[in-house]
Amino acid sequence: xxxxxxxxxGLVQAGGSLRLSCAAxxxxxxxxxxGWFRQAPGKEREFVAGIxxxxxxxxxxxxxxxxFTISRDNAKNTVYLQMNxxxxxxxxxxxxxxxxxxxxxxxxxYNYWGQGTQVxxxx
Numbered sequence: 688x689x690x691x692x693x694x695x696x697g698l699v700q701a702g703g704s705l706r707l708s709c710a711a712x713x714x715x716x717x718x719x720x721x722g723w724f725r726q727a728p729g730k731e732r733e734f735v736a737g738i739x740x741x742x743x744x745x746x747x748x749x750x751x752x753x754x755f756t757i758s759r760d761n762a763k764n765t766v767y768l769q770m771n772x773x774x775x776x777x778x779x780x781x782x783x784x785x786x787x788x789x790x791x792x793x794x795x796x797y798n799y800w801g802q803g804t805q806v807x808x809x810x
């Protein structure tokens with residue numbers, strides 16, 4: 688079965704950077720779109736970024752545009768989220784997700800989800 692395992696979360700000061708990774712297994716990684724979402728305490732899950740199956744197209748939530756970059760390495764079955772200029776409001780549990788489609792969506796219409804990794808940004 689499909690497994691998604693996130694890593695790279697942690698505590699960082701405002702203005703700092705982190706890179707999240709999500710390792711996928713269980714089926715042909717390069718056939719599917721990937722997405723990153725986040726959920727802060729008391730808030731709904733929010734779309735952060737998505738990337739097409741080939742990596743040729745990327746999409747971002749308005750709150751992270753210009754600061755975060757999604758990428759994927761299909762040879763390593765891994766998707767990444769480079770987060771720069773982090774703000775306290777970026778604090779959340781970050782989830783990667785895989786969609787049964789070539790292209791991502793900004794909704795939660797994904798078929799598989801990881802367990803999440805905590806990102807905490809201190810002011």
